[in-house]
Every structure is written in C-alpha cells, then in structure tokens.
Amino acid sequence: MVVKNKTVADMKPGETAIIVGFSDDQISVKLLEMGFLPGTSIRFNFKAPFGDPICVSVSGYDLSLRLDEAIVISILN
Amino acid sequence: MERKIKVALTGKPNSGKSSLFNQLTGLNQKVGNFPGVTVDKRTGMCELDENTLAQILDLPGTYSLYPRSLDEKIVAEVFADRKGIYFPDKVVLVADTTNLKNCFLLLTQLIDLKIPTIVALNMVDVAAKSGMSIDIKLLSSLMDVPVVFINARKGQGIEKLKKLLLLPLKVSERKVFAIDSEIMPAVNEIKDKLQLSSDYESYQLLQQRDHFNFLTAEQKKFIVDLSKEYKVFPGKYQGAETILRYGFIQEVLNKIIIRSANPEWNKMTHQLDRLFTHKIWGYTIFFTVLFLIFQSIFTLAQIPMDFIDGSFASLSNYLSNHLPHGPLFEMLASGIIPGIGGIVIFIPQIAILFAFIAILEETGYMARVVFLMDKIMRQFGLNGKSVVPLMSGWACAIPAIMATRTIESWKDRLITIFVIPFMSCSARLPVFAILVALVVPDVKVIGIFNLQGVALMGLYLLGFVAALVTAWAMKIILNVKERSFLIMEMPTYRMPKWSNVGYTIIEKTKTFVYEAGKVILAVSIILWVLASYGPKDEMNGAKEVIQTRNIGMNLSTDEINNQVAAYKLEHSYAGIIGKGIEPIIKPLGYDWKIGIALITSFAAREVFVGTIATIYSLGSTNEQPTIKARLQSEINPLTGGPRFTPAVGFSLLIFYTFAMQCASTLAVVKRETKSWKWPLIQLAYMTGLAYGLAFIIFQILS
DSSP: OOOOOEEGGGOOTTOEEEEEEESOHHHHHHHHHTTOOTTOEEEEEEEOTTSOSEEEEETTEEEEEOHHHHTTEEEEO | OOEEEEEEEEOOTTSSHHHHHHHHHTTOEEEEEOTTSOOEEEEEEEEEETTEEEEEEEOOOOSSSSOSSHHHHHHHHHHHOTTSTTOOSEEEEEEEGGGHHHHHHHHHHHHHTTOOEEEEEEOHHHHHHTTOEEOHHHHHHHHTSOEEEOBTTTTBTHHHHHHHHHSOOOOOOOOOOOOOGGGHHHHHHHHHHHTOSOHHHHHHHHHHGGGOTTSOHHHHHHHHHHHHHTTOOTTTTHHHHHHHHHHHHHHHHHHHEEEOOOTTTTHHHHHHHHHHTOTTHHHHHHHHHHHHHHHHHHHTTHHHHHHHHHHHHHHHHHHHHHSOOSHHHHIIIIIIHHHHHHHHTTHHHHHHHHHHHHHHHHHTHHHHHHHHHHHHHHHTTOOGGGHHHHHHTTTOHHHHHHGGGGOOOHHHHHHHHHHGGGSOOTTHHHHHHHHHHHHSOOOEETTTEEHHHHHHHHHHHHHHHHHHHHHHHHHHHHOOOOOOOOOEEOOOOOOOOHHHHHHHHHHHHHHIIIIIHHHHHHHHHHHHHHHHOOOHHHHHTHHHHHHHHTTTSOOOHHHHHHHHHHHHHHHSHHHHHHHHTHHHHGGGTOOHHHHHHHHHTTTOTTHHHHHHHHHTTOOSOOOHHHHHHHHHHOBOTTTSSBSSOHHHHHHHHHHHHHOOOOHHHHHHHHHHHTSSHHHHHHHHHHHHHHHHHHHHHHHHHO
C-alpha cells in the first residue's frame, strides 16, 4: 500500500508532529541548520492571512516558512 | 607598551550581538565595507585595561559557516582565512540562552576550526524568567571553552567578559565532527599544501572553495582538481555534518540543562502574534504604523529642518558680508555651503524614519511585517524582506538600497534596488510642495481632507504603484530560476533597547551623510560652476544690460541685483544647456528656465526650488509664498496666458515622481550591483517613463 507522505504543508494550526525527512536536498541543508532535524517535534502555530507563509515552532523557537519550503518536510503524527 | 588584540563577535541573528557590540565600544564605532563586497563592516575599539586595547569586529549574524546570503558568506571567509587582516585573535560567540541549540551549531564549527572562542550566554534574564536553569561549569568543560553569563541589554557581565579577553585563551581540545574517511586523503593533501592548522579548515576549503575569495587561482585549481578526484561537490556532506553536530549538541544540552524552560513562558508572544498577523487587525495595525511614521516624518522633522535651512542661509549671508569677494568666495558662499546645507537638511527626516525602523526591529515586530507582506510582495517579484527597504525609500534611497543586503535572493534584491527610487524621497517633497500649492486649490474635500494634502498623498501612492508595477514587469523579464527562501526566525517580542535605537540612527545618518553627501557636494560644485560661468562677454556685461534696460524704472538695488543674477544664470553654461534641451522638453510644456532647474536637480531634487527662485529674479529666497506668487504671475510669451498652467504643473509633478534625477543613488546602485549596467538601465527607464507620462499628462490637460 502506497501512502502519500504527509508534510508540514498539510498540518493545521495547533497540530504537532515528528519530522521524518526531506524531499529536496537543496533546501534540506538549510532547514537542518535551522534545527529541522529528523526525529524532532514540530508544531504548526499559525499561517499568514493569505495562507502563506506559515509559522512553526521547532527546536525551541518560532520560525516562518513558505509553503514551498514546508512541503519538502515529511512528517509523522 | 600597548597591546592590541583583535576580537570578533559572532552568533546567530537576534542573539544580542549588536547590544554587546554597543556595550563594548560605545560611540567608538565605525561602519565601513569589507573590501570588494558590499557587506557592512562594523568595528570599534574597547579598552580592556590600561595596556590593552581590543579591536572589536561585529560580524553579521549567521547560524553556521555555510552561508545563505552575502552577509553570512563574509563570516565563513573571515574564519577560514587565517592570514587575512580580519582573522581574530579571539572570538566571542554570543548565544541566546533561551535557544541554545541553534546557537551552538556555529560554536561546534569554531571548535573544529581550532579558533580560540569564549561563549557569552546572553539574555540570561529572559532564560531565568522562563524557568530555565543550566550548569555553566559543565557546559564549559564539555565544550572545553570558557563560558560567561552576560546581559548585554543591561550591561551585566561585560566586565567579566573583558577580564576573560585579557587572559590567554587556548583552543578547545574537542573534536566534534569526524570527517568522512573517504575524503580524508584530500583533506590531508590540502592541509599540507596550504599549511593549515586543522582538518576542518581544510575540509571547509574543499567544501566551499567557490565562496572564498582569498584563495589564489593556483590554490583554487588544486582544490578543484582534488575534489574531482574524490568526487566531492559543494554541499555533499553538509546535511550529514549538521545532523552529527546537532546530535553532539543535544547530548551536551541534555547534560547541562538542569531545568528546561516552561513552555508557557512566551505565551505573550503567541498572543501578540495572533493579533499582529490577523487578517484584519494585522494589516490595520501595520497601516496605522505606516501612517504614524509618515506623519512624524512630515510634522516632527519640520522644526529642525527650518532651523537648518535658516542657519545655512545666515551663514552664507554672514560670509558674504565678511569675506573678501572673489571667485573663491563665490564658490564657498554659493556652491559649497548651500551644497552642504542641501545634505544636512535631510538628516531630521532620515533620523526619524530610522528611529521608527529600529524600534520596530528591536521589538521583533518587523519580522511579523515580513511575514504578513511576503505573499503579497511575491506576486510582484519582491519578497517580505523588501518591505523595510521600500519604506526607507521614503526618506532616502541611499540607506534604503543598502538595507537590501539582508535579502538572500539576488534576483529579489536586484528588483528591490531597482524600484526603490520610485518611492518618493524627502528631496522630492519641497518640489511637490511648491508645485502642488501652485496648481491644486487649497480647499477641503468631503469636509475634512485638504485637497492639496490629498494630491500629495496621491503622488506618494503613484510612486509606490510605479515601484510595484516595475517590479512585476522585471519579475517576468528577468525570469531567473533562482529559489528564494523565507526561513526566518520570529523573535520573541520585547521592549526596544533605546541605546541600540540611538546607535542605529547615528549609523544610518552617517551612511547617508558620507555616501550621498560626497556625491551631492561634488555635483553641487560642478553645477555651481555651470550656473555661474558662461561665455565671458555676456556674463561681464550683465550689470550694464540690466541697468540700461531699467533706466527710469526706479528699481531698488536688490531688485537690480536679482535681475542681474537671473540674467547671469540665463547666459551661463547651465542656461545654455537649458536652452539647448528646450526643444526636447517643450512637448512636456517646459521652457528653458524649467530646463535649467531640471539640470540642477541632478545634485538633489530639492535644488529645483532654489534654481527657480534665482531664475525668476527672486534672489536666493526659499519662501514658498513668495515663489508661488512669482510663478503664478509668470506669463508664457507664446500664449499670453500664465506660464505655470495646471497642465505644466501636473506635468512637472509627474516628471519629478518618476524621473531618476539623483546622482548619489546611481553611484550607490553601481556599488551595490557592482556594475554600471543596472544604474544606467535605471536612469534610462525611469527618466524615459517620466518623460512619457509627463508628455501624456501635459497633452491631455492642455
């Protein structure tokens, strides 16, 4: 059975999840440096008025992400 | 014997580095550029004790040695180039205690580079409030680096840090990152060949050779050849390295954190965020803030501006009464002093604007503005981070263009730089004021709004719309497939630290005075020469001509002198150029007199007002009502009607809204984009647009 990976872009405000990996190498190195580590928990805080960018909490601080960036972060919850 | 050591401050953005820098150096700071790149270089002196002086270098904020922007690139370069002039003797890593994990990534890299480092744990007060408690001694022994608590905002712990800087500092014995064994031979070869002090330094060169300008062509080739042999491409191991480092950091944190922060501690920030990023309240608040800034720029700045204007006028007058007359005096009184006055007059507006921007940044609100505006700005090829530079453009394009350095994507940055000059700067205001007063009736509309005020607002809006439309067009034309990012920290809200605001104001004002000032002054002097000299015969005969022309008219000496000045300007080189361009500007409704004013505006747009005053024989007045009355009475010899019809007035307003008439802006754009290509395109595009639109407006209205 093939299940489409859930990503941060699919999350709803208030939802939490565990990061499992990335689908884009170019952005992943940047995300890793900012503390988006596989195995860490991530919380979706809220989104901007037009749905993009979004604000998440990870590794103990708040960050903004565009949906283009959020979609490469695979999660489990 | 005085000892001098070099200290670099580093750390991630929002860790309080600038506060520490300000605490250490006070007003002994300088802002310049790193050679060859347009990255701010902030340095300052700090006396550690009677015999030791520390030269403090405040490096741009970064999370790691792998750069994402120009600013961050310089950090990697400073630390990798041991022979470079900026390589520090000691490094202070400023860490935000409430968020150690992200701060320590760079620390572990510095440890592997074998650079002597002190960790300054900042914001201990906030950490304490959050209920967090850490074992600083254990941290120091696990990392093998000295650690101090500081509170940079309140100045606590600074003395202790200074004392530590005086002591000998050894490098950490830790080795955090083990380099992959398959590339170890390459790392060793580079290390031997370039005589480097650590494996990690060699590894950095291998990974990021393209970023390092200090490498010679031969060294670069050597490294590139090796990386081909070992199949290393930039970024290949970066992800693995980061994960490994964070693993180490997490282990350390697990040991040193005695009690972790109560997750509720920044509840206030989350509540404020809900308000500031709300789809209605968020924008309402943002536009209210903008309106407030606008109001302050215009009303608060007026008093000091009038004072400056008056002082320079009386200085010129004083000199003309007390110095021997001659060409040198003329240049001083009519070229140099008004030139300097023309620079100083903008300081109040620039200072007020940057005071607001600094406060918004200090409180953390600016990150929310970026967040709120990103999606909208992206439709136009811009970026959330373009908002601050565009806002700064209302004061002056020079600091605004320099503020674009925080935009990581080159395409977004270029577009932002390109459209900033459309934002109506302070130099346009005096021109707008006089022309609006001339052609827009002073009446109220809908009972409350002054029609002139509405017209002025309309002009600002027009400039802003032009900026957006141009950006949108550039997005389509450039069509660069460069990914831009917005992975940005949303800092916790806090009260602004007023001294930091003060330092920002001083820094930005200085930038303006030096960057714009030198060009404005040079252009003012050139224009003064053009406006005061001309073919000899005509210039010398000015007085006689005017006297014979006015025989029996019983004019006062002043009136005669003003007419002589007008006559001289008409026959000067500037006058000749003005007449020369008359055929070109005639379709816009301008004559050669306006032509002269257009040319002299190239020093700074507000010179228009002074030139108009001289050419219409008003002497050197800046009195708006006087100029207005004079312009109203001017007759157009061709039509017999008034010279400044609404058509001409609006045509001029449109021209000044769009035209690129600022030599200093062009110089700064050249420096920031590193070629004449963009400033020249900007000049041609903006002036072409101004010409076209002014033509249309004039033809429709007349």
